[in-house]
Amino acid sequence: MNLLIIGPQGCGKGTQAKRLSLKYGIPHISTGDIFRENIKQKTELGKLAEDIINQGKLVPDDITFGIIKKRLLEDDCKNGYILDGFPRNIEQADMLEGFLETEFAINISTKDKEAINRIAGRRTCINGHVYHVTLNPPKKMGVCDVCQKPLFQRDDDKPETIRKRLKVYHEKTKPLIEHYTNLGKIIDINGEQPIEKVFKDIVKKLER
Ligand code: AP5
Ligand code: MG
Numbered sequence: 001m002n003l004l005i006i007g008p009q010g011c012g013k014g015t016q017a018k019r020l021s022l023k024y025g026i027p028h029i030s031t032g033d034i035f036r037e038n039i040k041q042k043t044e045l046g047k048l049a050e051d052i053i054n055q056g057k058l059v060p061d062d063i064t065f066g067i068i069k070k071r072l073l074e075d076d077c078k079n080g081y082i083l084d085g086f087p088r089n090i091e092q093a094d095m096l097e098g099f100l101e102t103e104f105a106i107n108i109s110t111k112d113k114e115a116i117n118r119i120a121g122r123r124t125c126i127n128g129h130v131y132h133v134t135l136n137p138p139k140k141m142g143v144c145d146v147c148q149k150p151l152f153q154r155d156d157d158k159p160e161t162i163r164k165r166l167k168v169y170h171e172k173t174k175p176l177i178e179h180y181t182n183l184g185k186i187i188d189i190n191g192e193q194p195i196e197k198v199f200k201d202i203v204k205k206l207e208r
Contacts, residue, residue, distance in 0.1 A: 001080035007108035010118035017084040030084040056164030089172040105180035108191040123151035
């Protein structure tokens with residue numbers, strides 16, 4: 001099962017990818033999480049990516065694809081994987097398709113207004129577990145249910161950065177919907193439903 005999830009900021013890529021990873025026993029690979037881990041560890045990649053991410057721009061394609069390629073060659077990807085946040089433009093999609101074939105591209109749609117609302121209330125722990133203060137709260141406010149680490153707001157979740165990230169989505173990432181539709185690989189999902197319903201819709205379409 002070689003899957004990828006596309007959709008605007010806050011549509012639930014990370015939320016759904018985590019659930020799919022558990023259900024199908026395939027790794028969840030998020031380029032955003034990889035960059036954030038590198039920023040935390042202060043690696044060369046992290047130093048390079050930090051400013052770009054905080055400006056809401058895309059990290060250069062060759063660097064991002066290099067990371068994905070290396071990750072997809074690891075053993076745990078042999079039976080499939082779920083990519084979250086890659087590809088993000090046509091160039092990255094071409095790089096990926098030249099390397100491994102995608103089975104389904106899951107397109108989760110939400111309107112910008114919903115995206116902004118969700119991102120404003122998002123809280124995450126250092127290990128990338130994601131919550132929302134009202135829509136998907138942790139059991140104990142400010143603490144991750146899974147690893148008990150404190151929850152915080154991402155640096156790129158400021159209102160002005162969100163607007164820039166959404167602009168990049170509309171200009172660069174949205175054309176991927178047509179791209180994967182033309183390849184007969186798209187699965188369209190209404191992202192403006194409760195988390196469990198979105199998940200059920202994805203599974204139903206994957207197993208059809
Ligand atoms: P990345 O980390 O991928 O951010 P993003 O695409 O902006 O997406 P988000 O993580 O903000 O949203 P999501 O769809 O995962 O939503 P989530 O599940 O958290 O990338 C960050 C940056 O890294 C980029 O801007 C770029 O600079 C760089 N980058 C990454 N990949 C790159 C690439 N390929 N090329 C170049 N640069 C790259 O959910 C959001 C909130 O809503 C949460 O609070 C959640 O609890 C809640 N929620 C989710 N689903 C629902 C629902 N159905 N109902 C109610 N609430 C919900
Ligand atoms: Mg995410």
